[in-house]
Amino acid sequence: MGDELVVQNLNKTFYVDGKPLSVLEGINLTVSDGEFVAIVGHSGCGKSTLLKIIAGLESPDADGVVTLHGREIAKPGPERGMIFQEHRLMPWLTLEKNITIGLDDKTRREKMELASEYLRLVKLEGFEKAYPAQLSGGMSQRAAIARALVTGPEMLLLDEPFGALDALTKIEMQKEIIKIREEKKTTMLMVTHDIEEAVFLADRIVVLSNRPGRVRDIVTIALSDKRNRGAADFAWYKKKVYDYFFEPEEDAGPEFAI
Ligand SMILES: Nc1ncnc2c1ncn2[C@@H]1O[C@H](COP(=O)(O)OP(=O)(O)OP(=O)(O)O)[C@@H](O)[C@H]1O
Ligand SMILES: [Mg+2]
Incomplete structure (x- = not known):
């Protein structure tokens, strides 16, 4: 698998009333062709901003680089489909x-x-x-x-697409996303607040810090049975990601033994 998306040293500063607001800081991330990467982090840490930059709807600060198959992303394109927090x-x-x-x-x-x-x-x-x-x-x-x-996008950018749905509909939608991925081989980058959803769907989970969003960890999900939410290793991954939200940010992350 090649590196479809490369995000290098990405920073994003908004200016509100002339005052700078640093929203994303030093983001480095690569996403391979066909991979499913989930992004989790507290509200306001810059998740939607990151997806919008990858979609070409926002631009990063001057020093950052975002490329798709080696070409710099400067504007929206048909090879990147975006699904927003609301259906629009x-x-x-x-x-x-x-x-x-x-x-x-x-x-x-x-x-x-x-x-x-x-x-x-x-x-x-x-x-x-x-x-x-x-x-x-x-x-x-x-x-x-x-x-x-x-x-026919190569990559789908999903910004909490199921956040407003009830639990049962959400599970149905997650299964549909898996089917679509199998059928279309689309690379997926999904922001979610739902850690179980991230473990269920993703190959890797990017954990962002509070604003300004920095990458705290990237957790590779290596489950014996990806679809079994009741399995012990599924619960282990859920806890591993969940614990980031209750640990001090200076901490390198919780230690676990399986
Ligand atoms: N166009 C903008 N101008 C100024 N500030 C903005 C703009 N867009 C977002 N922000 C600020 O950037 C920060 C990150 O916003 P963003 O929407 O990326 O957060 P988020 O992680 O997606 O949050 P949530 O989980 O609530 O959707 C917030 O403090 C927000 O106020
Ligand atoms: Mg958002």
């Missing part, structure tokens, strides 16, 4: 139109076919003509996933 569907457009809105080079027929294909992928077949207000929260998030996938 346009209420006045049908799902079919919401999903294909960015596909200017396609004919109407091609757009309809693509909309059907991707709505089927997220189990929303038959909802082509529905409006966002006619959907449940989980269905809206599934539609947002379809919209992000329709351009």
Whole structure:
């Protein structure tokens, strides 16, 4: 596997009323083709900002470099799909139109076919003509996933996509993400507050410090049975990541023996 995404010495400072606010500090991270990397950290530590920089929606401070397959990221591109904390569907457009809105080079027929294909992928077949207000929260998030996938991105950037869903719907959505990953081989970078979700889905978990967000640790998840939430090693990884949030930040991290 090659390094698809390389983040090197990334810093981000916002200016609020002329005063600098350091949000991300010295972030180094590589993500391989086809890998699933989760990012966890306290609210306000810069997780969404990091994803937006990778999406090309925000720029890093001058010294940092973010490249995708060797090319510097300067703006959004079809090879990177972004799913935001809220679904951001346009209420006045049908799902079919919401999903294909960015596909200017396609004919109407091609757009309809693509909309059907991707709505089927997220189990929303038959909802082509529905409006966002006619959907449940989980269905809206599934539609947002379809919209992000329709351009055929190499990489999906997911910003707490299931944060607002009930526990059972969330578990269903996690299983769907796994299926989509198997089918499309998409590289995934997901921000989540849910440590169990991170252990369930990710190959590696990046633990960020409080603002300014720095990488405290990157935990590689090597589970005997990835899908078994009841397994002892699953619980061990959950605790390992969970404990970072209750340890002083100066600490290099908790010590565990399996
Ligand atoms: N455009 C902006 N201008 C100024 N400050 C900003 C801007 N965007 C974000 N911030 C600040 O940067 C910090 C990090 O914000 P960010 O949205 O990245 O946090 P987060 O880790 O995603 O939090 P949450 O878990 O609550 O979503 C916050 O203090 C926020 O106020
Ligand atoms: Mg956020």
